[in-house]
Amino acid sequence: MNRREFLQVLAVAGAGGMTFPGGDAQAAQAAAQLYDVPRFGNVHLLHFTDCHAQLRPVHFREPNVNLGVAEWAGKPPHLVGDAFLRQYGIAPGSATAHAFTYLDFTEAARRYGKVGGFAHLSTLIQRMKATRPGALLLDGGDTWQGSATALWTRGQDMVDAALQLGVDVMTPHWEMTLGADRVKQIVDNDFKGKVSFLAQNVKTNDFGDPVFDPYVIREMNGVPVAIIGQAFPYTPIANPRYLVPDWTFGIQEENLQQVIEEVRGKGAKVVVLLSHNGMDVDLKLASRVRGLDAILGGHTHDGMPAPVPVKNPGGVTLVTNAGSNGKFLGVLDFDVRNGKVTDFRYKLLPVFANFLPADPKMNALIQKVRAPYESKLGEVLAVNRGLLYRRGNFNGTFDQLILDGLMAVQDAQIAFSPGFRWGTTLLPGENITMEALMDQTAITYPYTTVTPMTGETIKTILEDVADNLFNPDPYYQQGGDMVRVGGLQYTIDPNQPIGKRITDMRLGGQPVDAGKTYKVAGWAPVSEEARQTGGAPIWDVMAQWLRASKEVSARPLNLPAVRGMDGNPGMAGA
Numbered sequence: 001m002n003r004r005e006f007l008q009v010l011a012v013a014g015a016g017g018m019t020f021p022g023g024d025a026q027a028a029q030a031a032a033q034l035y036d037v038p039r040f041g042n043v044h045l046l047h048f049t050d051c052h053a054q055l056r057p058v059h060f061r062e063p064n065v066n067l068g069v070a071e072w073a074g075k076p077p078h079l080v081g082d083a084f085l086r087q088y089g090i091a092p093g094s095a096t097a098h099a100f101t102y103l104d105f106t107e108a109a110r111r112y113g114k115v116g117g118f119a120h121l122s123t124l125i126q127r128m129k130a131t132r133p134g135a136l137l138l139d140g141g142d143t144w145q146g147s148a149t150a151l152w153t154r155g156q157d158m159v160d161a162a163l164q165l166g167v168d169v170m171t172p173h174w175e176m177t178l179g180a181d182r183v184k185q186i187v188d189n190d191f192k193g194k195v196s197f198l199a200q201n202v203k204t205n206d207f208g209d210p211v212f213d214p215y216v217i218r219e220m221n222g223v224p225v226a227i228i229g230q231a232f233p234y235t236p237i238a239n240p241r242y243l244v245p246d247w248t249f250g251i252q253e254e255n256l257q258q259v260i261e262e263v264r265g266k267g268a269k270v271v272v273l274l275s276h277n278g279m280d281v282d283l284k285l286a287s288r289v290r291g292l293d294a295i296l297g298g299h300t301h302d303g304m305p306a307p308v309p310v311k312n313p314g315g316v317t318l319v320t321n322a323g324s325n326g327k328f329l330g331v332l333d334f335d336v337r338n339g340k341v342t343d344f345r346y347k348l349l350p351v352f353a354n355f356l357p358a359d360p361k362m363n364a365l366i367q368k369v370r371a372p373y374e375s376k377l378g379e380v381l382a383v384n385r386g387l388l389y390r391r392g393n394f395n396g397t398f399d400q401l402i403l404d405g406l407m408a409v410q411d412a413q414i415a416f417s418p419g420f421r422w423g424t425t426l427l428p429g430e431n432i433t434m435e436a437l438m439d440q441t442a443i444t445y446p447y448t449t450v451t452p453m454t455g456e457t458i459k460t461i462l463e464d465v466a467d468n469l470f471n472p473d474p475y476y477q478q479g480g481d482m483v484r485v486g487g488l489q490y491t492i493d494p495n496q497p498i499g500k501r502i503t504d505m506r507l508g509g510q511p512v513d514a515g516k517t518y519k520v521a522g523w524a525p526v527s528e529e530a531r532q533t534g535g536a537p538i539w540d541v542m543a544q545w546l547r548a549s550k551e552v553s554a555r556p557l558n559l560p561a562v563r564g565m566d567g568n569p570g571m572a573g574a
């Protein structure tokens with residue numbers, strides 16, 4: 001699809017009823033400009049990540065709190081709102097501002113429409129490939145998890161969609177929660193000869209043998225290009241170990257350096273790491289490892305309009321992150337001359353469903369895989385009157401709804417809900433359907449729990465999660481957000497060391513007693529014991545509560561008092 005054909009498709013789409021903000025002709029022109037990315041150089045990489053099984057267009061609100069600490073404070077990716085727009089020179093109120101920030105979210109979402117959707121992403125990929133011979137499509141992982149249909153088909157809907165999309169290379173994270181056997185089944189059958197599933201840092205427990213290929217070398221326009229895979233290093237900690245009992249993970253920095261030298265020795269002139277480390281980890285890794293031209297990253301869902309250049313003993317490595325939920329497509333072009341990268345161009349393109357016509361073949365596939373489940377997906381559980389979202393360091397309104405539902409159904413004083421970064425957004429007036437609920441809860445270990453915990457244990461849990469998020473050394477961060485807390489109030493100082501971040505815990509206005517036992521509800525336990533003793537799936541518990549509620553609004557957020565962050569541009573209003 002060349003530029004003229006692309007414009008013609010937009011014109012036909014407008015004539016056929018596709019709605020564009022500000023008038024069809026104006027928006028079609030704006031879309032053409034937004035997606036007019038001229039070819040540069042001779043090595044072309046297209047990158048998406050963390051789509052979390054969202055096959056159809058969605059709303060997704062970016063965070064208003066994304067705090068960096070220590071040397072990462074106030075630097076990309078830890079910028080939100082107006083500070084983000086200033087950093088990248090993005091006009092307030094524009095479609096691009098809506099894609100990258102939470103600002104005026106409800107109004108902007110209604111103006112610009114939904115984002116993502118594989119049928120629209122497919123159209124954009126075809127558009128980019130048309131002018132970029134040999135371009136590779138890289139999938140950064142978290143693709144087979146995050147929706148009801150992905151859970152119910154054990155990821156098959158997303159595997160089929162990825163093949164239709166033309167994915168060339170992939171690395172994993174949440175894929176592993178389908179279990180080792182299912183992952184190997186897909187890699188050895190569906191993907192065989194079609195998709196290179198890479199992870200240099202996954203090995204067997206017993207002999208340390210590679211489980212997956214560490215890299216692939218492809219020649220593009222006469223240039224040998226190596227892609228190395230980096231799976232999420234903390235998979236057996238952040239997710240149940242029993243799902244991948246025979247595999248080890250980790251960052252594997254030394255092994256990565258050896259792999260880089262190996263592919264360079266085999267003639268690779270461009271070497272790229274397809275990573276699911278999270279951006280802070282990638283920034284540190286880039287400063288310590290030599291020979292990478294770029295890290296195309298994922299996991300932390302940071303939509304970065306420009307790469308961060310990181311100096312290291314071997315030169316400079318570009319570090320990017322391509323957002324989540326199918327909202328963005330990264331386009332990285334290298335100009336390679338005389339065996340060396342001499343220049344590059346990078347664009348992170350928002351995927352606006354109203355700006356891009358749906359690819360008919362992908363649309364047909366999506367309809368086919370959803371057809372058996374449409375009735376169940378479409379069940380209206382309650383009418384929503386507020387903006388429901390998840391993303392943010394400390395809490396989100398959909399998280400708050402889950403916390404309140406857990407405490408009500410389980411008759412608990414306190415509730416914990418995981419700080420997952422996936423989960424779509426509902427606008428005021430949109431119904432909470434079973435599909436919308438599953439977008440927040442669709443995991444393979446959904447068990448609810450009710451646990452007696454002492455005040456001391458509760459503090460220990462909060463301190464541990466806070467250290468995962470705010471440890472000044474990125475290699476000790478696991479990339480999630482803070483556990484969401486219902487009923488309990490507390491104060492947090494992210495700049496303090498572990499054991500001293502959490503203070504002034506209160507329940508009903510009274511200090512929490514370290515020796516007293518409290519009734520705590522939760523879900524998504526990672527232990528083997530919890531799998532055996534856990535209660536009903538979270539979606540059953542929440543569906544019961546929502547049906548009884550009939551109508552819900554965005555409830556007041558139970559947020560901690562945050563200390564030591566004055567002036568930090570990673571917190572709105574700071």
